[in-house]
Amino acid sequence: MSSMIVAVVAFLIDALIGDPRSKFHPVVLIGNLISLLERFLRRDTDSPLKKVIKGGILVYAVIITVTFIGFAIEILSLEIPNLAAQIFIQALVLSFMISPRSLAEAGREIYLLLETDHLDYARKRVSWIVGRDTQNLNEAEVTRATVETVSENTVDGIISPLFYFVIGGLPLAIFYRAVNTMDSMLGYKSEKYFFFGRIAARLDDIANYIPARLTGLLFICAAFLLRLDYKNAFAMMKRDAKKHPSPNGGWAEATVAGALNIRLGGMNYYFGEPHFRAYMGEPNESLEAAHILGTIRLMYTATILFLVVVCLIF
Secondary structure, three states, rough: OOHHHHHHHHHHHHHHOOOOOOOHHHHHHHHHHHHHHHHHOOOOOOOOOHHHHHHHHHHHHHHHHHHHHHHHHHHHHHHOOOOHHHHHHHHHHHHHHHHHHHHHHHHHHHHHHHHOOOHHHHHHHHHHOOOOOOOOOOHHHHHHHHHHHHHHHHHHHHHHHHHHHHHHHHHHHHHHHHHHHHHHHHOOOOOOOOOOHHHHHHHHHHHHHHHHHHHHHHHHHHHOOOOHHHHHHHHHHHHHHHOOOOOOOHHHHHHHHHHHOEEEEEEEOOOOOOEEEEEEEEOOOOOOOOHHHHHHHHHHHHHHHHHHHHHHHH
């Protein structure tokens, strides 16, 4: 039961305080470790096979390091005689692994910019959370980019780390965050990372497989509680989830699209090059800024549902 209390307290810490921006943030430190190892291992002149092997060495080194640190933190916290202190320390570390408030704040800021007709600022702000070109996006496309990002990151930034904490404590939660950080830094299909980042990308796909599908189900339940179109959410998840280029991203995006009766996907531009992403959902409603708030409500409700269900089970 104490581990479930840790998860709830971690969520409350994030909701009240948020994610501090610091060079000592655990995820920043994990990123620094990845960058250090990349500089040591990656060479443009290496053969494809050698790049894959070296990328695998990086993944192994990062995982061993951060998982050991996770075990150390958990063991040291359990040495404290006060149960409340144990719970607080573990919850504080876990709160660094999740990011509901950061997602919500980013989404609300873009919503407010769109509502006050500051489209140029909204384009700039959304560029901080997506990889696509944003300088020419209209209001609907800014909204789409934000909804897609908040939906997909509900898996990466919330449900997955909580899921792994539930089944393996802090070591597994930190392990997952390291895997996801490696994917975000190395898992590109560019010439630079196509081979070197392959193992990092595949490991992230495997790690998110169950949480992504669980998140889709949570979004359906959240849509029911919020009196949104939960039947359409289920229908779009079944029909469109597998259309996403990622094996996991569509389970969140398609379900949210169905719940809000909007269509996601379409043409994106990366460094000026067009890339079409399959449509998910039906355009029963035109995309507008209010759908960002709907997505944030779905994200928070799905997170709370996950915590409630886990507490009931355990």
